[in-house]
Amino acid sequence: MASYFIMSPAMNADEVEKVIARSDKMNEEVSEEHPNDVSKYQANARAFLQSLEMYSNKIQLGPEYQEELQDLQDRVENPLTTPSAKLITHLKDGSLEEYAIKRAKRYQQSALQSIRPFKGFESNAELTANDLEKELFKGSWEPGKAKDKK
Template sequence: MPPPVRSLRQSKKYGFGSNFTPDYTDVESYFARIKRAVAKKEIYTAAQFHGPVRLMLDLDPTSYVGIRTGTLRFIRLLASYFIMSPALNKSEVSEALAVADKRNEIVALEDPTKKSQLSEAAIALIEHLKVYVDLIQSGPEYQELIEDMQYRVKIPMNTPSARLVRHIKDDSLTNYTFKRAKAYQKSALLALHPFRGFEDNASLTADELKAKIFRGSWGPDNR
């Protein structure tokens, strides 16, 4: 049995990666490239393309709702940071993406229990994010998030993939996944107000969906 890797799904060798390369120079070029790829059968549908961000949002087995708040905050922080950073020249985009793809493959196929080859680059980015968080006064929750991410880079046993390695039994995570699934099912069955909004295939408005999901004063206030 080969040793575990950091992310099967994130890698092109084992996961959803493909030889299809999108065009990120601008939004119009991105959509046009996707449409051409579908027309030329490079991908069957637009939904078949799994970019790095989409893969980051894959289900997290350690979270009851499938994704942790910290993950969403980190992606939000990264998006904000890159939006506020100087844009690359269009002539530089392809080369930058090629380098990023190579780095992605390296990290995805690494031993999750060991420090990444690109840990220094990760720490450098985190240091920039620290300064950015202070500049925009994001709040203590983002400062704590940055510290957590830095801790993961320095001590890889705290990464999600390394935590899963601890649960491997007979070269499988089947027992672990069944245990987690049963715990989630038990929790869902105990819910006082289960969400039943899609049982009749109804098309709900944003306000109707909010009313069904959030009952009481603890609902989100978007004012």
């Protein structure tokens, strides 16, 4: 996708702020639409995806890219296939917390059954929150601190 934008004509510098503001407004409006409803920007999405498809054909991208574009086109045509529409089926009392915990436990079980444990977790010892943070992030969350220091 980056190559698509690189190969697109540059926009006038005086229009950049207007385009960003319009895009922010569109993003906000789409975020407030019900996930099962067709977006009011469906025509814009169709046009953009058609342009992407023509570009991918022009530079002869492989079938895996065509499949991705078809998946995106399907989401535009059928809102029930979007991630948001799929997630709302898991809402309980307006929250996804129960679903998120269920998924996290499933990922945790998969990790525990893994042949190769994740680096830093080979001993199966119970880790404190501080130890877990240290093993997972290696200091990368702290500005100016080297990632390889402990």
